[in-house]
Amino acid sequence: MSLFITDANRPTILARIAGQCTDEGGCLLWGGATWHDGAPIINVGGQCRRVRRVMWEALHGWLPPPGKLIVAKCRHLRCVSPDCLCCMSVRKLRRLDARRGAFSHSAANVARALAARRRATIPEAVVQQVRDFEGTCAQAAQATGVSLSHVKSIRAGRARKPLTGNVWAGLPTSPNPAPLPTTDEAYGLRVGGVYAAHNIKKNSNGSFPSPLSKGNSNLDPSLVTGLS
Template identity: 35%
Template sequence: MSKEITLKEIYDRCDEVGTCWIWRDATTTGGYPIIKGGGRCLYVRRVVAELNGDAPAFRQPVITTCGDKLCCNPLHVETSTTAKVGQAAAKRRAFSSLSRRMKVAAAKRASPSAKLTMEKATEIRLSTKTGKELAKEYGVNLSVIKGIRQNRMWVDFSSPFAGLMR
């Protein structure tokens, strides 16, 4: 961190809303506060944690206890672990939204190693063959065939009824 950045400079770039210091300056594309220091952009919350004497390790998450990603109040900023951040995200169901499922599915389907296509998944759903026969025919595991038939895998997100089958 650059030694020229002070808590006063950070406070001057914030609006006090309740007990939070809401950052009103530059942010990343993800909406996290950033500040120029030492010729590079730094995450404000990491700077605040370091100024508080709680210097985060490389890639260690720095969170706010108030939950506002724009808050820079030193009383609300603390270092955390990736496990705790993941658990908090899971509690607020950040990993289970339809848009996230669609993005993950699109990325997997675009993979050159994907053995199936949406058309093949539809054929599997409509087939009267056994799961073992289909697994052998398409070169996939039996669990994939079961997942497709139960509409847990290869869901057709273009259909307005895609989420109703679960």
């Protein structure tokens, strides 16, 4: 049994939790204080504790083992409903989140990137200086005070990627991409070797003649089978 929850104070704690929740669609949404990550918290025995753990301990009478979390299956940030609470490992929780698309959703990716930017120790202005610096990576690192390895990652697009602009920017492209061949050109690529072997010239309009057309009787039929 928890040191904070006893048979004497259990009804009072459950009543306090219920008094600060609202029922919405089968979930009990916490309306009291929250932790920095948005998780509901409550003062029990002079200490701030997560409401879900308190609710679990009060209802089941045991603490989750090390490595286990008390989470809401509905995945609502403020839900503390006993019907939604479950005890699972971090690995299983991440697997369930991945299955429902939490890690591949574009909005979630942007939110995580913005959160990482807020925690970053290098200001965005300094990062932009690294991008715009015209010298070498070593010179940029010396001028901005950023480590050489991080400067290389920023300039290569592996770190601190811009969240706006062209999403294809930075991808390798061909300086002079070859145009796709036309129908006649594609046909000529297939049978060009046969024409060259027999000195067959193109038509006046630049296209290749049919291998079986009149005037091409000198072609070996075995060479042009399936090419016309």
